[in-house]
Amino acid sequence: xxxxxxxxxxxxxxxxxxxxxxxxxxxxxxxxxxxxxxxxxxxxxxxxxxxxxxxxxxxxxxxxxxxxxxxxxxxxxxxxxxxxxxxxxxxxxxxxxxxxxxxxxxxxxxxxxxxxxxxxxxxxxxxxxxxxxxxxxxxxxxxxxxxxxxxxxxxxxxxxxxxxxxxxxxxxxxxxxxxxxxxxxxxxxxxxxxxxxxxxxxxxxxxxxxxxxxxxxxxxxxxxxxxxxxxxxxxxxxxxxxxxxxxxxxxxxxxxxxxxxxxxxxxxxxxxxxxxxxxxxxxxxxxxxxxxxxxxxxxxxxxxxxxxxxxxxxxxxxxxxxxxxxxxxxxxxxxxxxxxxxxxxxxxxxxxxxxxxxxxxxxxxxxxxxxxxxxxxxxxxxxxxxxxxxxxxxxxxxxxxxxxxxxxxxxxxxxxxxxxxxxxxxxxxxxxxxxxxxxxxxxxxxxxxxxxxxxxxxxxxxxxxxxxxxxxxxxxxxxxxxxxxxxxxxxxxxxxxxxxxxxxxxxxxxxxxxxxxxxxxxxxxxxxxxxxxxxxxxxxxxxxxxxxxxxxxxxxxxxxxxxxxxxxxxxxxxxxxxxxxxxxxxxxxxxxxxxxxxxxxxxxxxxxxxxxxxxxxxxxxxxxxxxxxxxxx
Amino acid sequence: xxxxxxxxxxxxxxxxxxxxxxxxxxxxxxxxxxxxxxxxxxxxxxxxxxxxxxxxxxxxxxxxxxxxxxxxxxxxxxxxxxxxxxxxxxxxxxxxxxxxxxxxxxxxxxxxxxxxxxxxxxxxxxxxxxxxxxxxxxxxxxxxxxxxxxxxxxxxxxxxxxxxxxxxxxxxxxxxxxxxxxxxxxxxxxxxxxxxxxxxxxxxxxxxxxxxxxxxxxxxxxxxxxxxxxxxxxxxxxxxxxxxxxxxxxxxxxxxxxxxxxxxxxxxxxxxxxxxxxxxxxxxxxxxxxxxxxxxxxxxx
Numbered sequence: 001x002x003x004x005x006x007x008x009x010x011x012x013x014x015x016x017x018x019x020x021x022x023x024x025x026x027x028x029x030x031x032x033x034x035x036x037x038x039x040x041x042x043x044x045x046x047x048x049x050x051x052x053x054x055x056x057x058x059x060x061x062x063x064x065x066x067x068x069x070x071x072x073x074x075x076x077x078x079x080x081x082x083x084x085x086x087x088x089x090x091x092x093x094x095x096x097x098x099x100x101x102x103x104x105x106x107x108x109x110x111x112x113x114x115x116x117x118x119x120x121x122x123x124x125x126x127x128x129x130x131x132x133x134x135x136x137x138x139x140x141x142x143x144x145x146x147x148x149x150x151x152x153x154x155x156x157x158x159x160x161x162x163x164x165x166x167x168x169x170x171x172x173x174x175x176x177x178x179x180x181x182x183x184x185x186x187x188x189x190x191x192x193x194x195x196x197x198x199x200x201x202x203x204x205x206x207x208x209x210x211x212x213x214x215x216x217x218x219x220x221x222x223x224x225x226x227x228x229x230x231x232x233x234x235x236x237x238x239x240x241x242x243x244x245x246x247x248x249x250x251x252x253x254x255x256x257x258x259x260x261x262x263x264x265x266x267x268x269x270x271x272x273x274x275x276x277x278x279x280x281x282x283x284x285x286x287x288x289x290x291x292x293x294x295x296x297x298x299x300x301x302x303x304x305x306x307x308x309x310x311x312x313x314x315x316x317x318x319x320x321x322x323x324x325x326x327x328x329x330x331x332x333x334x335x336x337x338x339x340x341x342x343x344x345x346x347x348x349x350x351x352x353x354x355x356x357x358x359x360x361x362x363x364x365x366x367x368x369x370x371x372x373x374x375x376x377x378x379x380x381x382x383x384x385x386x387x388x389x390x391x392x393x394x395x396x397x398x399x400x401x402x403x404x405x406x407x408x409x410x411x412x413x414x415x416x417x418x419x420x421x422x423x424x425x426x427x428x429x430x431x432x433x434x435x436x437x438x439x440x441x442x443x444x445x446x447x448x449x450x451x452x453x454x455x456x457x458x459x460x461x462x463x464x465x466x467x468x469x470x471x472x473x474x475x476x477x478x479x480x481x482x483x484x485x486x487x488x489x490x491x492x493x494x495x496x497x498x499x500x501x502x503x504x505x506x507x508x509x510x511x512x513x514x515x516x517x518x519x520x521x522x523x524x525x526x527x528x529x530x531x532x533x534x535x536x537x538x539x540x541x542x543x544x545x546x547x548x549x550x551x552x553x554x555x556x557x558x559x560x561x562x563x564x565x566x567x568x569x570x571x572x573x574x575x576x577x578x579x580x581x582x583x584x585x586x587x588x589x590x591x592x593x594x595x596x597x598x599x600x601x602x603x604x605x606x607x608x609x610x611x612x613x614x615x616x617x618x619x620x621x622x623x624x625x626x627x628x629x630x631x632x633x
Numbered sequence: 634x635x636x637x638x639x640x641x642x643x644x645x646x647x648x649x650x651x652x653x654x655x656x657x658x659x660x661x662x663x664x665x666x667x668x669x670x671x672x673x674x675x676x677x678x679x680x681x682x683x684x685x686x687x688x689x690x691x692x693x694x695x696x697x698x699x700x701x702x703x704x705x706x707x708x709x710x711x712x713x714x715x716x717x718x719x720x721x722x723x724x725x726x727x728x729x730x731x732x733x734x735x736x737x738x739x740x741x742x743x744x745x746x747x748x749x750x751x752x753x754x755x756x757x758x759x760x761x762x763x764x765x766x767x768x769x770x771x772x773x774x775x776x777x778x779x780x781x782x783x784x785x786x787x788x789x790x791x792x793x794x795x796x797x798x799x800x801x802x803x804x805x806x807x808x809x810x811x812x813x814x815x816x817x818x819x820x821x822x823x824x825x826x827x828x829x830x831x832x833x834x835x836x837x838x839x840x841x842x843x844x845x846x847x848x849x850x851x852x853x854x855x856x857x858x859x860x861x862x863x864x865x866x867x868x869x870x871x872x873x874x875x876x877x878x879x880x881x882x883x884x885x886x887x888x889x890x891x892x893x894x895x896x897x898x899x900x901x902x903x904x905x906x907x908x909x910x911x912x913x914x915x916x917x918x919x920x921x922x923x924x925x926x927x928x929x930x931x932x933x934x
Contacts, residue, residue, distance in 0.1 A: 003898045006905075010825075011833050015641035043907070084778050084796065089771045089823045096641040098821055110798060117800035225638045238651070239658040243687040251683070253651045253802070258637070282682035290637045294650035294683070307658050331798050345803050348658070404801045413807035415797040602661060 009093060016224060019100040019115040019148075021139035022125030027156045029065075031125065031194035031215075032088060032099060038201035039216060041090040085115050094220045109142060109364070109378035113329045113418055116146035117404070120224045123152045123215075128161045128191070132174040138364045140175075144182035145327060145380065145420065147397055149227045151179075151187045152218065158207065159193040165209045181367060183397070188222075190215055228291050232394065233257030233265070234318065234402050235311040236347035241296055249280055249296035250305055255347065255401035257313065259289040259297065265311040267303060268392040269320050272442070275300040276311075291401065306552055308349040310392040310402075318394045318402055322512075323386045325359065325422045327396075330375040332409065332416035336383075337374070341511045341597075342416065343545075346391050346405035351545050352511040353407060357384035375417075382422070388515035389549060396420035410597055452532040458489050460529040461631045462522075462554045463622060466541045466601060467564035468593045469579060470571040472610035472618075476564060477538040479619045489534055489632075494521055496539035509590040515546050522550035529558055534631070542598040560629070562622060563604040566611045568593050605629075642830055649676075649818035650683040651802055652781055656763050656816050657683075657690050659806040663763040663816075664756070667693035667713075667720070669705045670881045671838050672767035672819060674712070675827050678836050679818060680765070681716065692719040694755060694764070698747040699729045700861065700883035708839045715837075723755025735885050736864050747883075753789040762813045763806075771823045781820050787811035824879075828901045842900060844877040844892040855888035 022028040036042050042050070054065040088099040100115030102108070116122065122143040126136055143151055153175055161167045168191045179187055190199055191210055198204035199214040212218070234255040241249040259265075263276045279289050280296040289295045297311065305311075312318060330336055336355065344353035359382040360369040375381045396403030407417040453459060463480065465473040477493045484491040496517070500507070503520055507513040518541050525535040541547050551559045571593065572580040583591030590596040601607075606625050608618045626632040639647065656663050665680060667673045680689055695709060713720040725733075728746040735743040756764055770777045780796050782804045797805050808814065819827070831838060848859040848871040857863065859871035861884035876889035877900070894900045 003902050007829065007832060007898065007901060010829055010905075011642055012640045014638060015644045084793070086777045087770050087821070088777070089821070091641075091823070091825070096823075096826070114798045114800055118802075228637075230637055239654045241684060241687045247686060249686075251654050253647060280686060282685040292644060292647050292651075293639065294647040294654070296685070343807065345805065348655075401801070404803065406800060406803050406805060408805055408807055413805070413809065415799075415805045418798070418800045 010091075013091070013093070013095050014224075015096050015098065016121065016219060016222070017098045017100065017119045018121040018123060018219065019102055019112070019119045020123045020125065021102060021112055021143070022156075023135045026125040026127050026135075027194045028101070028125055031123075031154065031156065031192075031200065032101060034194045034197055034200045035216060036088065036090055038197055039090065039092060085111050092216070092220055097219065108138075109329060109380065110331045112139065112142050113146060113331070116143060116148055117418065119146075119148050120227060121150040121152065121219070121222065122148045123154050125154045125156050126171060126175075128155050128157045128167055128171065131171045132178060134365045136175070137178060137367070140179060140182060140184070141362075141364055141367055142329075142380075144184050145329075147183075147400060147420070149185045150222055150224070151184050152215070153187060153189045154194075154215065155189065155191045156194055158191045158198060159196050163191075163193075163198075163204075163206045165207070168210075186222075188212075188218060190218065229256035229399050229401075230258055230290060231256070232316055232318070232399055232402075233259060233263070233311075233313040234392075234394070234399065235259060235265075235297065236349075236402070237305055237307055237309045237311065238348045240306055247298070248302075249298050250311070251294070251296045252311075252348070253294045254289050254291045256291055256399050257316075259295075259311075260287065261285075264314050265299075266314045266317065267305050268310045268312055268317070269390045270304065270309070272303045273314060274303045304552070304555075308347075308389075310347065312392070318392045318399075320390050320392045322388070322390050323356075323384065324391075324393065325382060325384050326405070326419040327362075327422060328375070328381055328383050328407070328417050328419040330377060330379050330381070330417050332414055333377055334409070334412075334416070335374045335376050336381075336417070341410060343408040343410050344385070344387055344391075344405055345408060346393065347402060349389065349391055351391070352388035352515065352543055354386050354511060355383050356386050358382075359384060383419070385419070386512055388511055388543070388545060393421050395423040397423065449530075452530075456490055456532040458532065458534065459558075459631045460532050461534050461558045461560060461626060461629075462525040462529055463534070463536045463626070464525075464541070464547070464550060464554075464559060464561045465536065465538045465564050466547060466561065466604075467610070468566065468568060468571050468598055469540055469591070470575045471564045471566040472574075472615075473538040473540075473564045475615055476608070476610070476618045476622070477536045479615045480536055480622055483619050483623065484534060484632075490532065491534040491536065492528065493536045493538060494524060494528075496521070496537075496541075499524075499539075509596070511543065514540075514542065515549070518546045518550055519553065522553040525550075526554050529554065540592050540598070542592045542596065544599045544602060547601065558631075560605040560622075560625060561601055561603075562625075563601045563607040564610050564618075565600075565607055566609065570611045642826065642833060645819075645822055645826060646679060646682070646830070648802070648821065649679045652804070652816060652818040653680055653683040653765065655804055656765070656806070660763040660814075662759070662761050663691045663765065664694045664721070664759060664761040665689075665691055665765040666752075666767070667695050667709075668767065668881070669695065669701065669709045669712075669839060670767070671831060671842060672769065672822075672827055674836050674838050675822075675830055676765065676767045676819060677716070677718070678830075678834055689716075689718050691765075692721050694721045694723055694759070694761075696748060696752045696755060697722050697724040698751065698883050699724070700734075700747070700885060702839075702841060702858070702861065702881070702884050702887075704841050705839055705881060708837075712837060721755070721759065723751060723758070725751035725754060734862065735883070740886055744886075756789065756813065762808065763816055764813065765816045765818060767819050768817050769819050769822050769824075769827075770817075779817060779820065781817055782806060783815040783817065784808070785813050785815060789813075825901075825904055828897075828904050832897050832901060839881060841878045841881060843897075844875050844895045844899075846873045846875050847889070848872070849874040849876060849889060856891065857888055858884055860884060 020028050086101045090097050102111040102115040124139050155171050172189050192199040201216045235252050237250045237252050239251040261276050261278050266273050277298045277300045278285050338355050342353045344351050361372040361381040363370050394402045403421040405419045406415050409416050467473050481491050481493050504517045507517050528535045582588045583594040592598050725747050733746045780799050850857045850859050850869050877892040878889050894903045
């Protein structure tokens with residue numbers, strides 16, 4: 001074969017990601033080492049280091065300790081343990097492989113879930129002397145939970161049972177019995193001896209009764225192409241690309257289904273419809289995009305689409321809801337706390353999340369269900385979760401890409417859990433809300449924006465003042481209102497406290513209620529802007545996600561976020577109502593700054609340090625901002 | 634249905650593009666480390682793909698040590714100009730002015746001053762909260778444990794035992810002020826993947842990757858280039874050797890391999906049959922067991 005053909009062949013080979021599971025003595029590292037070694041994937045200098053290390057710290061006597069090849073961290077080599085998932089790469093002329101090697105020990109569930117999340121296939125090792133043990137069941141259950149479509153059961157150490165066909169058959173039937181309770185599409189069995197190299201790369205002459213192929217051959221040929229979902233069109237928008245006035249594209253990775261120019265799509269959660277105009281890549285436009293291609297979509301109409309939205313086929317929608325049930329793997333040393341808020345990341349959306357119900361915990365060893373009031377590290381449970389924004393999702397089993405999420409601790413920023421959305425609908429399903437109803441069409445006014453602007457002689461805008469309680473938002477808001485009103489402008493204040501006396505009187509201070517409060521305030525501001533008014537909103541609005549949502553509702557061009565900032569001590573000092581004191585004594589719950597978080601704006605249009613800025617100066621700085629942005633003349 | 638299947642290179646490309654877009658969407662001030670090497674060249678191409686038809690939404694940052702090869706500087710300036718990118722050159726200029734060099738300080742200390750310190754300073758000066766790097770997990774054992782989003786504390790340090798798990802394609806970019814992440818979009822690429830991609834995409838690379846007759850010194854089984862600021866040891870004499878570089882670093886610390894591969898095709902053929910890993914020519918990696926891990930903990934890429 002000439003070099004050109006060889007290159008062509010190598011360019012076109014596909015990718016298989018697999019993970020290996022097995023407990024410490026099942027021979028997992030030996031199997032990977034053997035796979036790499038026998039397919040000549042270990043460089044000479046690595047091999048000589050390995051031989052040296054094996055003699056020094058190895059646990060295989062004089063022989064090569066392949067586990068040292070995989071344990072990359074100093075502490076791991078010294079202590080002879082594996083701390084973290086390690087990724088190994090090798091390729092044959094047919095395929096490139098990524099192996100996620102997941103260590104056993106205490107962290108097992110967490111590590112295996114991590115490795116399994118991207119894997120097409122799992123190799124479950126069984127020691128032929130011990131047969132199907134609890135560990136085997138545990139690993140297989142997690143593989144099934146993460147919906148790995150293919151499991152290879154590697155019955156290892158056959159050399160220690162005299163390569164007995166009976167032993168193998170017994171293990172096989174035991175495993176099949178157990179696996180009938182799991183949801184795995186394809187289970188394949190291979191008897192082997194990793195230590196001796198039997199049925200790893202070469203067919204073993206010692207087990208002539210085995211008619212199948214060795215492990216490597218199986219990995220090279222197992223059919224994975226049909227595992228991806230090409231039916232449900234889902235395109236989560238990751239990034240909005242504005243090159244200049246002439247081009248606005250929506251970047252993202254196709255999660256499932258096939259996108260084509262001319263296809264009608266619905267934008268979720270807004271429910272608006274548009275048509276794909278073109279699909280762009282660096283090389284030019286393409287006729288089709290399918291998973292996992294990363295492309296840029298241009299639409300026919302100027303509809304409002306931003307990061308976190310999802311484009312879907314109009315007649316094939318995911319569920320849109322703020323509530324769902326999920327199987328969750330807990331990954332943090334800190335237990336699940338039902339009283340706390342977490343941040344959820346799902347596709348390109350982030351929101352606040354509350355765990356409203358811990359339905360049960362899985363007993364991974366018996367695959368039974370148990371009652372519990374928390375989840376600890378490495379435990380798996382079924383949770384009911386509510387989010388501050390609607391998410392567009394499918395059940396994980398139907399669509400891996402749109403059915404998964406992670407939970408993040410809002411204080412430590414750590415990833416604390418991985419979740420897989422379950423199929424059963426929850427009681428409080430919001431997908432039927434008018435928002436995504438197909439029966440509602442947006443009506444268009446016959447009075448144009450320009451006409452209104454001309455009538456009032458002013459450009460509308462929303463000035464959004466955010467900050468801690470008592471930071472001076474309302475004072476500045478009413479000062480600004482007076483100032484602008486005296487300039488003959490039509491202006492008004494939407495004060496958070498006042499709204500809670502009326503429009504939002506049925507809302508409390510949970511993350512979800514705050515989020516709804518903000519949505520209402522932003523919607524009113526938007527209406528007032530549509531009328532041509534200048535609206536000043538004074539609202540604690542502690543969460544970045546909510547303020548982003550408000551910006552989306554109002555429209556980015558007319559939304560000006562102003563961070564009214566003062567040290568908490570100053571706010572406390574100004575607090576004549578004794579709110580801070582009451583919050584500190586626990587009389588008021590979820591008080592921002594004391595018992596609820598305040599997230600500082602990432603990119604405010606203006607930041608006012610109210611502790612050392614007089615009100616008239618603060619007002620002037622906002623006037624300057626509005627003038628600079630062309631709102632005021 | 635075979636038509637709807639991506640090759641491994643296309644899949645790796647899509648993954649890298651996804652990562653880059655995610656970072657740009659979630660971080661305020663990203664920057665891309667550009668080392669002039671082949672992996673950087675690939676990474677920059679991927680970044681251009683991610684944001685086409687737009688421009689690169691972040692600058693390139695080259696941490697210069699003053700010890701790079703002349704051909705690298707020449708290539709760098711030409712390349713950056715040709716793609717219209719913004720280039721920032723950073724480094725520990727104080728240490729350079731003080732004459733820091735590997736001959737007197739040893740490679741570990743010199744590297745710590747010129748590269749690690751230079752990098753940390755440049756990241757701090759630019760207030761970057763995310764920095765893309767072209768490191769790959771297959772390069773070195775401790776890099777095999779690296780996350781795609783590699784979290785750094787405000788001293789730029791890496792804590793390998795306390796990393797965030799990364800699942801599916803969901804990356805957790807939450808960070809506090811002063812903290813930042815290193816991002817490795819090429820995590821899952823191997824040396825061969827990079828070469829195949831360069832071939833497939835026709836990506837320009839520094840000519841030093843191709844074999845030619847160069848004046849070299851043979852020292853401790855390494856081929857050291859006899860150019861730039863080097864010190865000959867007793868009895869050493871430069872000789873002309875047909876060789877090429879598998880990785881590019883600072884001239885005193887980067888060895889070459891004997892090779893006749895003067896075209897891309899020949900280089901790839903050589904890589905496919907190579908029996909030595911690519912970093913064998915990087916003197917800094919072999920200082921002592923775990924030396925790469927130690928450097929990484931302190932802030933090295």
